[in-house]
Amino acid sequence: xxxxxxxxxxxxxxxxxxxxxxxxxxxxxxxxxxxxxxLARVTAAAxxxxxVPNAAARSLRSRRxxxxxxxxxxxxxxxxxxxxxxxxxxxxxxxxxxxxxSTDGDVGDELGFLSDLKQRYVDGLILVSLEFTxxxxxxxxxxxVPVAVxxxxxxxxxxxxxxxxxxxxxxxxxxxxxxxxxxRIALVNGPERTAPGSARKLGYLDALRACGLDRDDxxxxxxxxxxxxxxxxxxxxxxxxxxxxxxFCANDLLALGALSALRAAGLDVPRDVAxxxxxxxNLSLVTWPPLTTVDLGAGERARIAAxxxxxxxxxxxxxxxxxxxxxxxxVRESCGARA
Amino acid sequence: xxxxxxxxxxxxxxxxxxxxxxxxxxxxxxxxxxxxxxLARVTAAAxxxxxVPNAAARSLRSRRxxxxxxxxxxxxxxxxxxxxxxxxxxxxxxxxxxxxxSTDGDVGDELGFLSDLKQRYVDGLILVSLEFTxxxxxxxxxxxVPVAVxxxxxxxxxxxxxxxxxxxxxxxxxxxxxxxxxxRIALVNGPERTAPGSARKLGYLDALRACGLDRDDxxxxxxxxxxxxxxxxxxxxxxxxxxxxxxFCANDLLALGALSALRAAGLDVPRDVAxxxxxxxNLSLVTWPPLTTVDLGAGERARIAAxxxxxxxxxxxxxxxxxxxxxxxxVRESCGARA
DNA sequence: TTGTAAGCGTTATCAC
DNA sequence: GTGATAACGCTTACAA
Numbered sequence: 278x279x280x281x282x283x284x285x286x287x288x289x290x291x292x293x294x295x296x297x298x299x300x301x302x303x304x305x306x307x308x309x310x311x312x313x314x315x316l317a318r319v320t321a322a323a324x325x326x327x328x329v330p331n332a333a334a335r336s337l338r339s340r341r342x343x344x345x346x347x348x349x350x351x352x353x354x355x356x357x358x359x360x361x362x363x364x365x366x367x368x369x370x371x372x373x374x375x376x377x378x379s380t381d382g383d384v385g386d387e388l389g390f391l392s393d394l395k396q397r398y399v400d401g402l403i404l405v406s407l408e409f410t411x412x413x414x415x416x417x418x419x420x421x422v423p424v425a426v427x428x429x430x431x432x433x434x435x436x437x438x439x440x441x442x443x444x445x446x447x448x449x450x451x452x453x454x455x456x457x458x459x460x461r462i463a464l465v466n467g468p469e470r471t472a473p474g475s476a477r478k479l480g481y482l483d484a485l486r487a488c489g490l491d492r493d494d495x496x497x498x499x500x501x502x503x504x505x506x507x508x509x510x511x512x513x514x515x516x517x518x519x520x521x522x523x524x525f526c527a528n529d530l531l532a533l534g535a536l537s538a539l540r541a542a543g544l545d546v547p548r549d550v551a552x553x554x555x556x557x558x559n560l561s562l563v564t565w566p567p568l569t570t571v572d573l574g575a576g577e578r579a580r581i582a583a584x585x586x587x588x589x590x591x592x593x594x595x596x597x598x599x600x601x602x603x604x605x606x607x608v609r610e611s612c613g614a615r616a
Numbered sequence: 617x618x619x620x621x622x623x624x625x626x627x628x629x630x631x632x633x634x635x636x637x638x639x640x641x642x643x644x645x646x647x648x649x650x651x652x653x654x655l656a657r658v659t660a661a662a663x664x665x666x667x668v669p670n671a672a673a674r675s676l677r678s679r680r681x682x683x684x685x686x687x688x689x690x691x692x693x694x695x696x697x698x699x700x701x702x703x704x705x706x707x708x709x710x711x712x713x714x715x716x717x718s719t720d721g722d723v724g725d726e727l728g729f730l731s732d733l734k735q736r737y738v739d740g741l742i743l744v745s746l747e748f749t750x751x752x753x754x755x756x757x758x759x760x761v762p763v764a765v766x767x768x769x770x771x772x773x774x775x776x777x778x779x780x781x782x783x784x785x786x787x788x789x790x791x792x793x794x795x796x797x798x799x800r801i802a803l804v805n806g807p808e809r810t811a812p813g814s815a816r817k818l819g820y821l822d823a824l825r826a827c828g829l830d831r832d833d834x835x836x837x838x839x840x841x842x843x844x845x846x847x848x849x850x851x852x853x854x855x856x857x858x859x860x861x862x863x864f865c866a867n868d869l870l871a872l873g874a875l876s877a878l879r880a881a882g883l884d885v886p887r888d889v890a891x892x893x894x895x896x897x898n899l900s901l902v903t904w905p906p907l908t909t910v911d912l913g914a915g916e917r918a919r920i921a922a923x924x925x926x927x928x929x930x931x932x933x934x935x936x937x938x939x940x941x942x943x944x945x946x947v948r949e950s951c952g953a954r955a
Numbered sequence: 956t957t958g959t960a961a962g963c964g965t966t967a968t969c970a971c
Numbered sequence: 972g973t974g975a976t977a978a979c980g981c982t983t984a985c986a987a
Contacts, residue, residue, distance in 0.1 A: 376715050638965085651972060
């Protein structure tokens with residue numbers, strides 16, 4: 278009962294069947310204006326044999342792959358999931374496919390991926406890098422396809438950029454805590470060598486100054502990573518060494534860890550300790566109590582980055598652009614006023 | 617200051633520089649055994665000009681793209697995020713790239729994607745379909761590249777398959793509730809036309825029977841989708857019409873919605889109402905109280921699917937395989953014993 | 956408007 | 972082992 282295995286039809290097959298040249302067939306397939314007569318014949322022939330153009334041949338010749346890539350630190354962090362959704366929408370509207378790559382925040386892996394771009398399997402890349410180095414700038418420079426960065430590239434890097442303003446966002450969060458009567462406000466940060474880590478610390482310090490609070494390094498704790506478990510451990514260390522009535526966490530995952538550590542310590546949120554996170558991920562809605570957090574516009578940043586990238590692919594010499602997206606405090610129950 | 621734009625080097629460039637034929641250069645690049653002398657020369661030349669093979673040309677000739685695709689219903693559901701991570705590991709170990717596609721559970725979109733496969737931009741597909749129809753089976757049949765399905769394909773579909781056992785998982789969850797003294801156990805299900813929807817309902821009914829509980833359709837509510845908000849609404853409807861002391865939710869997202877509705881109604885979990893979810897997503901750890909749930913082995917299923925797919929790509933005529941993954945109840949605080 | 960023909964950059968099949 | 976050379980399936984000048 279083995280089927281006679283029909284050869285996959287090529288453009289030549291179609292052309293022959295329609296009694297036209299491959300050139301004409303190609304034109305019809307690509308929607309280039311042609312005589313209605315031949316158009317009909319080619320369309321019919323293509324339909325008849327179930328013709329589908331071969332992607333490799335097409336991109337070899339046209340130098341377009343119809344694919345863009347998105348490289349991010351961590352697929353499991355919902356903030357990037359949101360970005361993926363956003364980018365996929367733009368890509369789909371453009372008829373492009375999306376290639377995903379999770380770098381685990383590893384600089385070496387990022388550089389490797391940038392270098393892979395030279396294979397030209399993709400028309401461009403959207404990169405989220407927590408730690409954009411000079412090496413990144415160089416890798417981008419000889420990448421042969423355009424790169425759009427979400428984050429903070431080094432000065433002079435030839436990339437379109439979408440910048441969050443997490444410094445201001447962090448400051449807003451801390452000021453909010455202060456205005457609710459909190460005075461011992463801790464910072465649970467991720468690694469400070471990263472762009473988010475350094476910006477959020479600066480914002481925290483900005484706000485302390487603005488509120489007339491003294492900086493107390495006992496209130497600053499660094500988690501090994503922007504993730505739940507490190508967040509929990511960081512808060513355990515904090516609780517062991519000092520008193521506090523509020524914690525600003527550098528992202529929502531850290532905040533989830535914080536909530537869990539506080540609960541384990543028998544502390545009530547927000548009565549004893551208020552907590553604020555950052556990113557406004559869907560997780561912040563399902564914690565108990567619901568998490569006050571700072572929305573850095575992940576979906577919007579990703580959408581803009583995708584649009585910038587597609588625009589540059591279409592027009593490689595346009596001026597570089599850099600767009601900022603402003604933060605927005607989202608108040609929920611995790612940081613009510615002091616009892 | 618415009619650089620003189622060095623042409624992107626091709627294999628010909630390298631061959632000329634190394635004073636060998638393109639054929640030899642190609643062999644070296646592909647690690648085919650050659651005279652150490654020429655090997656050295658080619659390697660040096662390639663290095664010197666920064667040669668990188670062109671993906672399109674390569675796959676046009678070799679009929680391999682080095683890419684696999686993963687199509688799932690919803691990027692935002694953490695259960696699929698876990699799968700993505702798992703698949704990416706296997707793909708990376710194999711030197712393959714991963715293309716992601718979110719179908720929104722839309723059957724039409726799934727069929728469209730299957731049909732796109734004919735463009736051959738990918739060596740194979742891993743598909744999660746909630747509702748695998750005859751049309752899917754046909755689309756797969758003339759797909760020109762292998763497909764592995766996570767879920768329940770129709771009989772006779774020519775695909776490697778990884779099956780969850782959510783029927784048994786659901787039954788286990790409900791039996792657990794019963795053994796904790798619950799007697800009015802509700803089911804919050806997703807659409808029953810889907811495979812998970814129908815399997816989980818069957819499991820629920822199995823367990824009722826096994827525990828000697830009567831079926832009461834007032835205790836069964838269907839959410840419009842396997843998501844948080846529909847889960848919340850479903851529970852509101854339930855509470856409005858009947859008494860209950862436990863809810864089995866067909867996935868974790870529904871359970872999050874349930875927790876939120878119960879809280880809003882002033883009910884304590886687990887004292888008044890116990891809740892069990894399904895999928896053991898990372899969300900189940902961060903709710904309050906932490907969610908008892910059924911692990912259907914998402915990561916493992918995805919890993920196996922990826923391995924089956926790669927094996928078939930390497931060996932298209934091997935026997936079709938179908939692997940089952942068994943569920944595991946994960947007990948947390950959301951369903952303690954009756955007070 | 957349509958056809959002819961020249962590649963795009965590789966890999967694979969041959970002789971040598 | 973190595974080198975010509977013919978594809979792979981398509982797009983695109985250019986000529987008709």
